[in-house]
Amino acid sequence: MSGPLDGVKVVDLTTVVVGPIATRTLADQGADVIKVEAPGGDILRFLAAGSRTPAMSGKFINFNRNKRSIGLDIKQPEGLAAMKALLAKADVFVTNVRPQGLERAGLDFASLHALNPRLIHCGIVAFGRGGRYYNRPAYDPIIQSLSGVAGTFHRATGEPRFVPMVMTDHTTGLIAAQSVGFALYRRERTGVGEAIEVPMFENMASFVMSEHLGAATFDPPEGPSGDARLLSPDYRPLPTKDGYLTVRPNNNRQAFAFFDAIGKPELKDDPRFRTALTRTQNAPDYFRVQVEALATKTTAEWLEIFAKADVPAGPYNEIDDLLEDPHLAEVGFWHFDDHPTEGRIRRTKVPNSFSGGMREEVLPAPQLGRHTREVLRELGHDEAAIEAMLASGAAFEGLS
Known part of the structure; x- marks a missing residue:
């Protein structure tokens, strides 16, 4: 049995959490996700303590299972050519590179649509086009601050603070994966790909205000915004x-x-x-x-x-209590795998199930450039061409 996205090829040009969550969701459902990493790799490889080997943090391992990694320097012509060759054969392109950077590289939707009209181009951005923040960089805390997430704590407790997890990254990443599924369904009927833009700020503002618009839903307002229950200081364990x-x-x-x-x-x-x-x-x-x-x-x-x-x-469970929660044990939530470089690791299972089948093989989160040669061969490169790309740095395996 295989997952519902078996046969779908995804090119993943994302880093940190918001993009990798989106592409991991697609990978867990059977898609062949090829993670394209620049020299130095995804910064998430280094953003958590406790790694056993360089560039393999626990966070990276958790957010990048079921993917293959190819190392390409797309600032070099040969690296960019290989990237475009991947995209010419792909079903989906997911990226959280800023739009101006994509345009400079010729990886914007218009350029890629001419190359591959069936390609679904999913751009995860901090801010949607048309507004003054468009093309600005942002990370999860900035979006929590702007979107009112931190403000809900301010209303409830008198002090603004962040949810102590990258909630806006998780939420937006899942929305991006959902949007790709919608676009794949439409492509089945039309045969044509499309551009998707998934902005973090607007999605989280919608998330917060759908919950807390309250009496301000009405024009003029019938009372103050905010759900009084959720904003009570005693809304807690x-x-x-x-x-x-x-x-x-x-x-x-x-x-x-x-x-x-x-x-x-x-x-x-x-x-x-x-x-x-x-x-x-x-x-x-x-x-x-x-x-x-x-x-x-x-x-x-x-x-x-x-x-x-x-x-x-x-x-009430604290974080470590989840490791021993009896219900999670009974539903087989925790899995233990032998990673080829990291040894014994614990991972979460995909919580949802499909009667038509799920992805059975679980690929371990890849070392940087682990599949560079493999993917280049699939693109038709012979061994001499691969060696030349590796020698020039247009492609790479591991940290330099």
């Missing part, structure tokens, strides 16, 4: 006698069962909590009830009580 617990009674049945479970059935008649609307309007008070109740028993005691009452609740 709450302390129990011996740890933390998250409880989330939303609809009336759950809320009333929660009041019974904590021994305060009279709150069912409290006008602040009688409906979903009034509980939302009085979110700080509703959370305060939860805070005071959960502090009276242990986490295990509350989990048992809430399970019997069918009130949604779950334990």
Whole structure:
């Protein structure tokens, strides 16, 4: 069995996280992803502690499985020619190089459409065209700052801060992979490729404001923006006698069962909590009830009580707790592989499944230029031509 994208060839000219997440998603579904790396390689190879060998950080390994790596210096004519030869045979091109750089190299959509009319050109950019920020560089924290992600913390806690993971990279990368899937479907009907532009700022602004536009949805506004529940300081795992617990009674049945479970059935008649609307309007008070109740028993005691009452609740995991989470163990979430250079490694499985089949072979994240010779042979280069490219630096294997 093979994945739904078996037979799709993707040329990946991306670095760091947002692009590699997009292309890993395509690779995990069976696409043949060829990662084109410039001299020095993807900077993500060096952006995390704990690597066993040079240029193979844990982050790089996690975001670049199921890909092949070819080292090309596309600033050299022979390297650029090889890049275009790859793209002439590809189905999809994914890049997070800034548009001006693509145009200088002749890797913009118009140039490549003339070369390969079926090619889907997916450009992940920081900011969409037409605005004053277009063509500016940005990384995840800048987008978190601009898009209101950090501002949600400011509203909730009085201090702006970043989500301590590159959330905007992950989100935009997944949207890019989704967009490629849409474009592949349209190409099946039209036979023609197209350009996709996936801007980080606009996508994250949409993400935040879809959640928090609130009463400002209406023109003129019917009240302030923001979801009062999500912006409450107590919208968090709450302390129990011996740890933390998250409880989330939303609809009336759950809320009333929660009041019974904590021994305060009279709150069912409290006008602040009688409906979903009034509980939302009085979110700080509703959370305060939860805070005071959960502090009276242990986490295990509350989990048992809430399970019997069918009130949604779950334990609190720290990062390392996920390594031992019993549910993740039962669904086979963690896999252990023997990497050809890094030894025994742990990786996550693809969480989603397809009844028509999934990619069975898992390729280890590649060393820099690991597949340079292999891919050049597939393009028709003979051994003498490959050696000449390696000698000139137009192509390379490993760090120089």
